[in-house]
Amino acid sequence: MRKDVYERMRYFVLEKIKPNYSAIARQYGVDPRTVKAAYLRAQSGKTAVIRKRRSRRSKLDGYQDIIEDKYTAGCSARSIYDFIVEKGFTGKYTIVKDYCRRFRKVQTKKATIRVEHTIGLSAQVDWKEQVTMADRNGVPHTFSIFLYVLPYSKFKFLKLTLDQKQDTLFKCLFEAFKATGGIPKEIWFDNMSTVVDHKLSDFHHYRFNERFLSFSHDAGFHPIACRPFRPQTKGCVEALARTMGRLRPYDREFSTINDLNSIVNRLAKRLNHEKSQSNNQKPVELWAANCQTK
Known part of the structure; x- marks a missing residue:
């Protein structure tokens, strides 16, 4: 039994979440029966049985x-x-x-794997970095946009910021929690320096920044760092980042940064009232229905 699958099922058991065996099997590249067996073993409190295989030495070992x-x-x-x-x-x-x-x-x-999402389980976070637009006087303004999306309902929260510092990230997360009515059990983050300690991480193993990890524990969510070559894990927020191109028509159409902030807020409202291509439902309606079932 694969240890990563077992640990994932153990998390589901601890959080009392019923897993979708097929979706998780596709995510980890295993048979759904393997996922179910790991879930049942985690439910029973037994540890994972890791089968040791004979490994033939290769000249690539160590490289x-x-x-x-x-x-x-x-x-x-x-x-x-x-x-x-x-x-x-x-x-x-x-x-x-x-x-x-x-x-x-x-x-x-x-x-190419598609990840299915569970109500209230997760959120995805990223930045649209270093966007530059000019005001009516031709003065350039460089800013970033905090992106937060609930994958199940596709409900979005956007926040214009002038930096991407860790305190700014924490403030944006709190505002996102308030705007969406709660804190998800897990949040997927891109490989950002305010979240991941790059000095202590490598391609296979991420180490979270200690201050960020303390913040996540206090807030009550489980952080997950997305790995390279795995765009399916944060596809919703990547799609949201692409829609920020809809701000371009407002270049030279605003006077102050406050005007620009209002434009970003209006875009967020429009996106939440437009039908999603994935489920043909309006995010705001699906999100409201989910809130009523909690």
Whole structure:
């Protein structure tokens, strides 16, 4: 039994959430029966049984993480091969090239998985960074937009900010909780420096910033950091970021930053009253119905 699947089911048991076996199986790339078995084992309080497999030694042993990190950063297989040869790699270039090809295929396959969402379970957070628009006098204003979306209802909250500092993030989250009527059980974040401690993290394991982690515990939500090559985990907020292009017609059509803030608020209201392409329902109506069922 995979430990990550078991830990996920253990979280569902602790939070008393009934999982969607098929959706989670697609997310983790396993059989739904595996997910169900992990859930039942977590319910019974038993620990996960991790089967040990015999592993044949490969010349790539000890170099996989380096290859994946460098390939993710956009390096070619040839340049990665030259790099690890300097570090003592004794294999041939074809081994590295084949590994990069398999790694790319796995990430591409993961990127096509659709994640199903549960009422009240999660939210997604990101920034639309460094947007520049000019006022009526041609003076440029650079700002960012805090993006918060509830994936199940597609209800959105937007906030214009002049920076992306950690205190600003905390303030925006509190306003989002107030605007949406509650705090979700888990919130998915992009790889932002105010959330993830990059010095203590690598491609496979994220370490959250201690101050942010303390904030999340006090607020009562479980933070999850999105990994590269996994856009399906935060597809809703990425789609929301793309809609910020609808601010462009207001370039040179405002006088002050307060006017611009009002434009952002009006856009949020319009988005919440437009039917979502995914479910053909208005986010504000579905969100209101969900609030009544709580």
